[in-house]
Structure formats: structure tokens, C-alpha cells
Amino acid sequence: MIWEETRHVLAVKGLPDDWNESDVRKSNFKYFGNLAKVWIKRKADKPTVIFIKYDTESGADEAVVTNGKPYLGSILSITRAQRKVTPKPDNTADESDSNKTTDYIDMESTSVQFTSTPLSTKSLGIEKLDLNGDTSDGQQTEPQMSDTECSPPMITKMKRMPSMKRLNFIPNEDNRCLERPDQSMDGYVSCVTIDALRKASDGPYKLLHEVFSHLTLKQRFGITRVCYFWRSVVQEMAAQELCVTFGLKETLSCGDWRHNTSEYNDLSAAITAPDGTLKLDNSVYRLAPFFRGMHSVECVHLANCHVTTQALKWIIATFHNLKCLRFDDIHGIVRTDWTKFVKPLAGLTHFSFAGNTLNEWQSVRKMVSSFVALEVLIVTDCIQDMEFVFRDISPTLHTLAIIRCDRLTPQSIRRLTGRNGPHIREIYVDFKFIHDSFGVIEAIYELLTELESFRALNISGQTFTEFNHYLLENNLSITMNAEPIADTNQLFALIGKELSSVEMRGPVFPNLLKNLTANLPVCQDLKLIDCDIHCDCGLDLQVLAPEERHSCQQ
Amino acid sequence: MADNADHIDGDDNEDVRAQQNLIKIKLKSSEGGIYECGLTAAKMSDLVKNMVESLGTDAVVTTEPIILGNEAVTDAALKKIIEWVEFHWDDPPVDHDFEDEKDRRNEELSHWDKQFIDVDDQALLFDVIAAANYMDIKGLVEVGAKHICSKIRGKSCQEVREMLKITNDFTAEEEDAIHKENAWIYAKD
Numbered sequence: 001m002i003w004e005e006t007r008h009v010l011a012v013k014g015l016p017d018d019w020n021e022s023d024v025r026k027s028n029f030k031y032f033g034n035l036a037k038v039w040i041k042r043k044a045d046k047p048t049v050i051f052i053k054y055d056t057e058s059g060a061d062e063a064v065v066t067n068g069k070p071y072l073g074s075i076l077s078i079t080r081a082q083r084k085v086t087p088k089p090d091n092t093a094d095e096s097d098s099n100k101t102t103d104y105i106d107m108e109s110t111s112v113q114f115t116s117t118p119l120s121t122k123s124l125g126i127e128k129l130d131l132n133g134d135t136s137d138g139q140q141t142e143p144q145m146s147d148t149e150c151s152p153p154m155i156t157k158m159k160r161m162p163s164m165k166r167l168n169f170i171p172n173e174d175n176r177c178l179e180r181p182d183q184s185m186d187g188y189v190s191c192v193t194i195d196a197l198r199k200a201s202d203g204p205y206k207l208l209h210e211v212f213s214h215l216t217l218k219q220r221f222g223i224t225r226v227c228y229f230w231r232s233v234v235q236e237m238a239a240q241e242l243c244v245t246f247g248l249k250e251t252l253s254c255g256d257w258r259h260n261t262s263e264y265n266d267l268s269a270a271i272t273a274p275d276g277t278l279k280l281d282n283s284v285y286r287l288a289p290f291f292r293g294m295h296s297v298e299c300v301h302l303a304n305c306h307v308t309t310q311a312l313k314w315i316i317a318t319f320h321n322l323k324c325l326r327f328d329d330i331h332g333i334v335r336t337d338w339t340k341f342v343k344p345l346a347g348l349t350h351f352s353f354a355g356n357t358l359n360e361w362q363s364v365r366k367m368v369s370s371f372v373a374l375e376v377l378i379v380t381d382c383i384q385d386m387e388f389v390f391r392d393i394s395p396t397l398h399t400l401a402i403i404r405c406d407r408l409t410p411q412s413i414r415r416l417t418g419r420n421g422p423h424i425r426e427i428y429v430d431f432k433f434i435h436d437s438f439g440v441i442e443a444i445y446e447l448l449t450e451l452e453s454f455r456a457l458n459i460s461g462q463t464f465t466e467f468n469h470y471l472l473e474n475n476l477s478i479t480m481n482a483e484p485i486a487d488t489n490q491l492f493a494l495i496g497k498e499l500s501s502v503e504m505r506g507p508v509f510p511n512l513l514k515n516l517t518a519n520l521p522v523c524q525d526l527k528l529i530d531c532d533i534h535c536d537c538g539l540d541l542q543v544l545a546p547e548e549r550h551s552c553q554q
Numbered sequence: 555m556a557d558n559a560d561h562i563d564g565d566d567n568e569d570v571r572a573q574q575n576l577i578k579i580k581l582k583s584s585e586g587g588i589y590e591c592g593l594t595a596a597k598m599s600d601l602v603k604n605m606v607e608s609l610g611t612d613a614v615v616t617t618e619p620i621i622l623g624n625e626a627v628t629d630a631a632l633k634k635i636i637e638w639v640e641f642h643w644d645d646p647p648v649d650h651d652f653e654d655e656k657d658r659r660n661e662e663l664s665h666w667d668k669q670f671i672d673v674d675d676q677a678l679l680f681d682v683i684a685a686a687n688y689m690d691i692k693g694l695v696e697v698g699a700k701h702i703c704s705k706i707r708g709k710s711c712q713e714v715r716e717m718l719k720i721t722n723d724f725t726a727e728e729e730d731a732i733h734k735e736n737a738w739i740y741a742k743d
Contacts, residue, residue, distance in 0.1 A: 214700050223711060
């Protein structure tokens with residue numbers, strides 16, 4: 001008889017004692033893969049062990065890495081169950097052994113005696129196996145599994161399983177032999193011989209995560225060949241990556257618009273030539289296993305590079321959960337047939353393009369209108385007429401950011417209205433290079449009737465340079481222009497009737513103040529910050545909040 | 555004294571924290587060594603902070619040491635850790651706002667931290683990191699992690715193995731397969 005580590009079956013300790021099979025099936029274990037079988041071994045004098053069999057190896061592989069992590073108030077101990085297999089027919093064991101069923105045990109509670117069989121520990125790549133626990137009752141045989149589980153092909157396959165126990169005994173600096181590595185970790189742990197990391201109370205995993213978080217993704221993958229354990233950590237971290245960057249990354253801005261991302265996701269050097277061309281030739285296909293591990297990627301950022309349609313197609317097909325696509329000054333997809341991307345990019349909710357990404361308005365229009373579920377659109381430094389960009393835009397769009405686009409006009413804002421138009425609730429405009437700033441502001445207020453928030457920056461030619469307006473709360477904070485401009489109260493005349501709270505920052509000139517009372521009829525809270533005004537300017541101090549009124553009177 | 559400590563706990567005033575750091579508590583390593591440390595400095599360890607709070611005031615003022623039983627907390631490691639917290643206790647609190655966090659992670663270690671963590675004895679280095687991890691001193695764990703990172707960076711797999719004393723447990727075939735999978739990464743190996 002011989003015991004082998006299984007791939008599919010895990011022995012779990014630390015779950016509540018009163019759990020039954022359905023509790024286990026409803027628990028977080030279901031997220032790692034389909035649970036083919038669950039059975040529970042309860043013993044009065046030992047902790048309850050729950051065996052979970054996944055129908056795929058990958059499910060068990062993912063579940064086992066949660067070993068040592070807290071769950072429902074206790075620390076989970078998850079190990080690969082040991083399986084009793086019958087020896088080969090030419091073994092010295094009696095014939096009846098070949099008909100024995102396969103048994104599973106929790107490796108931590110049972111010690112196993114290795115016998116001299118053709119499948120010796122060395123043939124499995126194991127130098128030495130030392131298991132915890134008492135040695136007396138290694139005969140626990142529940143539950144019974146089918147014979148097919150221990151067929152010879154399976155045993156052969158075990159030889160190259162990454163979870164194989166390989167306990168390495170190497171001398172440290174003092175030439176003393178390190179002890180068996182911490183078995184609170186999973187099957188990969190055996191490779192870790194870093195003395196101190198082994199001692200860490202909650203296992204080396206947390207520390208390695210901390211270390212690896214300071215490496216770029218490429219650097220992390222660069223050390224996957226060190227040992228199985230490190231590879232598993234690296235792959236686990238790759239699976240958590242939400243954002244990937246391609247290109248030369250000179251103007252990387254990913255993450256600046258409510259999109260948390262990692263700084264350590266740079267794949268740019270992997271496939272980008274020095275001239276900025278993505279090298280999506282045959283060599284890239286070899287990266288497929290690498291990318292496949294990154295199944296959480298939701299955002300792809302292409303920066304300063306030349307992207308062919310084929311390359312874009314490959315990226316979109318590879319990261320099939322894409323929700324955010326960012327083009328920062330890329331070239332080469334002018335002639336893309338965007339209708340082909342409608343289906344693969346149906347889940348795209350965030351799209352951003354900056355610079356001369358597409359150099360003809362038809363391309364821009366077709367591209368933007370092909371994103372049928374778009375919710376957030378960010379356009380930066382675009383030289384195209386915004387009227388064409390907004391035409392046929394998805395009705396799901398609710399947030400719009402237009403940054404330094406000189407061809408944003410009141411007419412283009414009109415394109416955002418209409419029966420099948422979007423319902424813009426949030427808008428952000430950087431007015432740099434925009435000539436008719438107030439015309440655009442007026443159009444936004446008049447046409448976008450569902451607006452909840454409007455943020456404006458770099459306004460020129462007005463009494464103010466920027467403002468934040470939260471329409472739901474009737475709240476406005478505004479920064480005044482340092483230069484006095486004759487015509488003053490346009491904005492307050494436009495939106496002041498509803499405002500209940502106004503915060504003004506910067507110089508406030510007398511002709512503005514004189515009309516404030518009339519333009520802010522319901523304002524309950526007016527704050528003037530760094531305003532340097534005098535009370536003889538004619539302002540009705542009743543509109544001021546008591547503390548401001550007090551400071552103003554002084 | 556207890557009331558005082560509790561009151562101070564919720565107070566960010568630097569003077570008060572400095573005053574509190576004058577109170578010395580004792581920390582006991584897994585090897586039995588007992589070392590004194592300022593209260594504010596010691597509270598940089600979430601473990602110690604929780605222990606002090608749960609033990610209450612009497613424990614703070616008495617001479618009973620706080621026992622740090624994890625085997626990584628050796629005498630040498632604990633001395634290093636106390637050196638670090640005594641230097642950093644008056645650092646401004648870390649803002650975990652995303653942008654700041656990103657900048658902070660990219661930041662180079664300070665000159666002092668570089669000199670502090672650059673120890674010749676690698677076993678001590680790992681003990682310090684593991685003990686800091688056990689004591690839940692995030693700043694020190696990060697310093698250690700960054701230091702290890704700076705050592706890993708640019709090294710080949712074999713060099714990493716040699717540096718961290720890791721045995722290569724891949725078979726030649728497995729290693730070849732990984733090499734082929736990610737040829738672009740290993741171009742310099």
C-alpha cells in the first residue's frame with residue numbers, strides 16, 4: 001500500500017464543526033471550481049476534516065493557496081489529501097491489493113510509512129517526506145473512492161505535478177540543516193527554505209506578496225523559474241492584476257479617472273519595439289500562457305505605440321473581461337472596421353482616448369459609437385470636431401470628460417441630446433484652448449437636463465477660472481479670476497436661482513458683489529475665501545453665513 | 555496612568571505623543587532578552603499596541619515585559635526593530651489614499667532606512683522582516699520588502715536562488731517548458 005498526494009482532493013480543517021455538505025457547497029470554495037464531491041470526517045478526539053473534490057485540477061490548485069488564511073473567524077488549514085493507491089501488479093503485495101479501493105486521508109493527521117515499491121519517493125521527485133501527527137492510525141480509510149482514481153496513467157502524471165511534495169534540505173549560512181518547511185502552507189511550500197520567512201506567523205505568503213508588490217509584473221514573472229512556490233505566488237498575483245499597459249508609457253495616466261490600477265503592470269517592454277510598434281508577431285503567441293493567468297484584467301492601456309487592427313483584436317480576444325480601454329496617443333488603427341468589435345467589446349464601460357489617436361473624424365465616430373454599453377467617455381487633446389464624436393454615442397453614457405479639446409462647441413453639446421441620446425449626469429470639462437467657454441457652459445446647463453455634477457477648469461475670458469457645481473445639492477464652489485473683467489454675473493444669472501450654498505475663492509470685485517443678492521435668492525450659505533472685500537461695497541450681508549458675516553463686518 | 559494613556563491614544567498631538575514615548579515598556583524576545591522601548595514607538599507595532607490596550611494601564615506601568623513569542627523575534631532582531639521604531643515613531647501617519655499610496659510605494663528608501671536594513675547577516679535580515687511581520691509593523695515590513703526587491707531586481711533566476719538560498723525544485727524538462735513559455739522574460743538569462 002502506498003499513499004500519494006492527490007491533485008483534485010483537498011483536506012480542509014478550520015471550518016465550523018457543525019457544517020454539513022450543503023454548507024460547504026455554498027461556501028467560498030465554490031468560487032474556485034465545481035465541487036465534484038464533498039464529504040466530512042468527524043472524530044471525537046480530532047478536528048473535523050472536510051474533504052473537497054474539485055472536478056478540475058485548477059479548482060483545487062486555486063483553493064489550496066488559501067491555506068493559512070482566516071475564514072469565518074478561524075485559520076483554514078488546507079492540504080492536498082493523501083490517497084491510498086494499490087501497487088502495480090508486479091509488486092510483492094498480494095493479489096487482492098489490486099482490487100482495493102482508494103482511500104483519502106488528511107496528511108497532517110496521519111503519518112505514512114513508505115514501502116519499497118517501484119513508485120518510490122525518489123521516482124516521484126521526493127527526497128524525503130516527513131509528515132506531522134501521530135504514527136499509530138495511518139489506516140483511516142474513509143471515504144471510499146473508485147478504482148479509477150488510482151489508475152497507472154494518473155500515477156505517471158503525478159510525476160510532473162507542480163504540487164508534488166519536494167522537501168529540500170539545504171544548508172544555510174551556518175551549515176546547519178534546515179528543518180522541514182512549514183506545512184501550514186500548501187503543497188508548494190516545501191520549496192521555501194528562507195529561514196525567516198518560514199517562521200512568520202501567518203506564513204511566508206504575506207511577506208512574498210509584500211516583496212512582489214514592489215516588483216513590476218515582468219520582474220515578478222522573471223523569477224517564476226526559481227521554484228514552484230514562487231511561481232505559484234507570482235501566478236496568483238498575476239491573476240489579481242486588473243490593468244495591463246502596453247506601449248512606451250511616456251504619458252501614462254491610467255488610474256487618474258476613478259480607475260484603481262497598479263503601477264506594477266508594465267508589459268510595455270515585453271512586446272513594444274523602441275519605435276513604439278507592438279510586436280505582435282508569432283513570438284507574442286508564446287505569451288498566451290502568461291496572459292491567460294491574468295484572467296482578472298479589466299483595463300488595457302495602450303500608450304505611445306503603433307497598434308495594428310490585428311494587435312488590437314488579439315488583445316481584446318485575450319483579455320475577454322475588458323471593461324476599460326485607454327488609448328493614449330496611439331496610431332495605426334485608423335482603418336479598423338469597428339463594427340467587428342461591437343460584440344467583443346460589448347462589456348466595455350470606460351473608454352478614454354487622448355491625443356491624435358485617430359486622425360479622421362469618421363474613425364473616431366465609428367469607434368466611439370461601436371461601444372454599445374459605454375458609461376464613461378474621456379476625450380483628451382482631440383483635434384476632431386466633437387460634434388462627430390458625440391453623434392450616435394451610446395445611450396448608456398452617463399459620465400463625460402472633455403479635456404483640452406478646442407473643437408468643443410455649443411453645437412457639439414447639442415449632439416448629446418435627443419430621444420436616443422445619452423443621459424449625462426456627470427461632466428468634466430477642461431476649457432483650455434476652448435474659445436467660447438461660456439457658450440459651452442450655457443449649452444451644458446440648458447441641454448443636459450439630467451446633470452448632477454459639473455466640473456469646469458481653465459476657463460478664460462470670464463470672471464471665474466474654475467468651478468464645481470453639484471446640482472443635486474445646489475452647491476457651488478467657484479474660483480474667481482484674478483483679473484477684473486467687466487461683465488460679471490453671467491454664471492450666477494444662469495444658475496444662481498437654485499443655489500443654496502456657494503463658496504467663492506479669490507478676489508471678488510464690487511460690481512459682482514452688488515448683484516449677488518439678486519442672483520442668489522435662496523442661498524443660505526455664502527463663503528468668501530481670500531476675497532479681500534470691503535463691507536461698503538453694497539453687499540447685503542444677510543446672505544452671508546453668520547461667521548462670514550461677522551468676519552466681513554470686522 | 556491608564557486613563558492618561560487611553561486619553562493620549564486618541565490624541566494626535568505630537569507633544570503628547572512625545573511625552574508618551576518617555577514611558578518605557580519592556581519587550582521580551584523569544585530568546586528571553588528584555589529590552590526597553592518608548593510606548594509610542596512600541597505602538598508602531600499593531601501587535602504591541604493591541605496587547606498594551608488589552609492589558610490596560612497597570613500593565614503599562616508595571617515592569618512586566620510584553621512577551622513576543624514568535625521564534626523570529628530573536629534578541630538581535632528585536633534590538634534592530636526597537637532601533638527602527640525609536641527612529642520612526644514621530645513619522646507622519648501614512649495616508650492610504652490611492653495616489654499617495656502609489657507615490658509612497660515608488661519612493662526610494664531613505665538614507666537612514668537603507669543603512670539600517672543593509673545588514674551583512676542575511677539571517678538577521680530575514681529575522682527582522684519576519685519579526686516585523688509578526689509584530690505587524692507595516693512600515694518596517696515594507697522597508698524589508700523593498701530592500702529584498704532591490705536585491706532581486708536584475709538578477710537571474712540562479713542568482714536569486716543563491717541569494718535567498720532556495721533550491722531549484724524544477725526538473726530540467728519543467729524548467730525548459732517555463733523557459734519556452736516565457737522566452738521574452740528570460741532573454742538575459
